[in-house]
Amino acid sequence: MSAREFNQDVSAAKRAATQSPVVITDRGEPAFVLLSIDAYRQLGEDGEDLVDRLSMPEEDDLDFTPVxxxxRVPDL
Structure with missing residues (x-):
């Protein structure tokens, strides 16, 4: 759904979001997602905060091997 369509009919977007997430686009690019509260709560079912679930754990140390x-500089 475009941002313009969303602004013109918020009720339709809310009805659609009860069935599945609604992607709202801005200039043809995905910009926002509208979820029902039940769908949102399912994202954090295990009690973890959504930001924490998407973040990299601090205790994981990464070792990078130099490559x-x-x-070489080409001859001129």
Whole structure:
């Protein structure tokens, strides 16, 4: 649903969101998602905050191994 359609008929967007998430686009690109409260609550069923669920755990240390690319300057 475009942002314009959403603004013109919020009630239709709310009705549609009871069936499934509604993606609201801005200039053709997804910008927002409208969810029913039940769908939103299902995202955090295990009691974890949604932000915490999407974040990388702090206790996970990442080890990066240096990579040798082997670039050289071309002869002119």
């Amino acid at each position: 040798e690319i082997g670039l």
